[in-house]
Amino acid sequence: MDTRPFAPEPAPAGLAATELPSPMPLMALSTGFWAFKTLAAAHELGLFARLSGTGGTTAADLARDLGIHPRPAEMLLTGCASLGLLERSRGRYWNAAISEAYLVPGAPGYFGGWVAMADKRLYAGWGKLVEAIRTNRPTTWDPDVQDSLFDGEDPAMLSLFWEAMHSLSTMTARKLGEAVDFGRFDRLLDIGGGSGAYDIELCRLYPRLRATVYDLPHVAGIATGKVAQAGLEGRIHAVAGDFFGGAPLPGGHDLHLLSMILHDWDESRNRVLLARSFDALESGGAVVISELLVDDNKTGPAPAALMSLNMLIETEGRNYTPAEYGTWLEDAGFRDVETIWFDAPGANGAVIGRKR
Numbered sequence: 001m002d003t004r005p006f007a008p009e010p011a012p013a014g015l016a017a018t019e020l021p022s023p024m025p026l027m028a029l030s031t032g033f034w035a036f037k038t039l040a041a042a043h044e045l046g047l048f049a050r051l052s053g054t055g056g057t058t059a060a061d062l063a064r065d066l067g068i069h070p071r072p073a074e075m076l077l078t079g080c081a082s083l084g085l086l087e088r089s090r091g092r093y094w095n096a097a098i099s100e101a102y103l104v105p106g107a108p109g110y111f112g113g114w115v116a117m118a119d120k121r122l123y124a125g126w127g128k129l130v131e132a133i134r135t136n137r138p139t140t141w142d143p144d145v146q147d148s149l150f151d152g153e154d155p156a157m158l159s160l161f162w163e164a165m166h167s168l169s170t171m172t173a174r175k176l177g178e179a180v181d182f183g184r185f186d187r188l189l190d191i192g193g194g195s196g197a198y199d200i201e202l203c204r205l206y207p208r209l210r211a212t213v214y215d216l217p218h219v220a221g222i223a224t225g226k227v228a229q230a231g232l233e234g235r236i237h238a239v240a241g242d243f244f245g246g247a248p249l250p251g252g253h254d255l256h257l258l259s260m261i262l263h264d265w266d267e268s269r270n271r272v273l274l275a276r277s278f279d280a281l282e283s284g285g286a287v288v289i290s291e292l293l294v295d296d297n298k299t300g301p302a303p304a305a306l307m308s309l310n311m312l313i314e315t316e317g318r319n320y321t322p323a324e325y326g327t328w329l330e331d332a333g334f335r336d337v338e339t340i341w342f343d344a345p346g347a348n349g350a351v352i353g354r355k356r
Contacts, residue, residue, distance in 0.1 A: 033123075038079045040119035043112055047080070048095055048103040056092035109171060113163030114345075120160060125313040132313045139313045149314060162195055162222055169197035169259065172346035176290050177205040179342035180350055182255065185286070189214055189253035191243050191277065192261040196223035198290075200230045212250060213238040243273060249280035256281055259290040260346055263307070264315045267328070274332040281355045287334060289325055289351040296323045304348060322351050329353035 334353025
């Protein structure tokens with residue numbers, strides 16, 4: 001008889017040679033929202049802005065400054081440090097480099113708009129993901145009473161949305177401009193260009209490039225303001241219009257850009273938009289589709305696959321593969337289709353088609 005306390009039971013026959021996989025990946029997946037909500041809470045409380053340019057803080061200091069109990073103050077600081085958002089030295093907490101660069105309002109790479117939008121808008125929609133899967137309908141807005149996700153939306157939430165898109169697009173545009181050579185093009189038409197973030201960054205990278213942001217009237221106004229802030233009014237202008245409307249797309253451009261646009265729509269509407277692009281594009285020009293691309297075998301990568309589910313709760317679209325885009329481009333008349341991969345928050349590649 002084995003007299004050792006808590007002696008292990010013998011393994012069932014046939015199981016000893018088979019080691020079970022670790023459950024730790026499941027633990028990480030099931031608690032992933034803990035990390036996000038820690039980031040979101042710290043951002044909403046202005047933690048990173050408070051620490052920027054200071055000598056750091058202690059839990060007692062933060063509790064006093066925020067008017068909260070020292071217990072949650074310490075827990076928040078510890079949580080942020082564990083995520084690499086803060087560093088600790090000599091008993092005080094400081095912004096880590098990533099927080100100083102992207103989470104302090106006013107910083108050139110400010111990413112806080114996306115954090116706030118994900119927290120205040122997308123988080124609740126993802127809480128109804130099963131409903132979206134069962135009904136094939138968005139959960140962040142109601143198609144029965146709204147014409148689009150912008151119709152009747154709270155102005156404060158819309159402001160969050162556009163700031164989120166601008167910060168996400170700014171960093172993605174830089175990576176796109178480094179991965180794809182736009183040096184031979186003169187006139188860019190950014191179809192559904194939103195706040196003009198892509199145009200601003202691409203024009204900064206390519207001095208000969210001039211750009212037109214083409215979007216709905218209220219969005220064109222946002223783009224005009226962002227372009228003015230960037231000091232690029234002489235090279236970028238916004239034109240109001242509906243890219244699914246009856247009028248042709250603006251002519252006179254040798255480069256078209258569709259950045260994070262086609263994932264909003266189903267195949268039939270995307271084919272219509274690509275055909276309209278082909279008709280309006282100058283001969284010898286190109287169209288660039290910048291997206292988080294799903295692999296052709298549809299097993300990932302995770303950022304694209306999960307963004308596709310985000311489209312389920314937000315739109316009628318999904319994230320597509322290079323092969324799908326390639327087929328649609330060729331059917332629209334484009335030739336010499338290629339895919340260029342890169343790494344950015346809003347896109348991992350560009351599918352490019354040329355008009356001969």
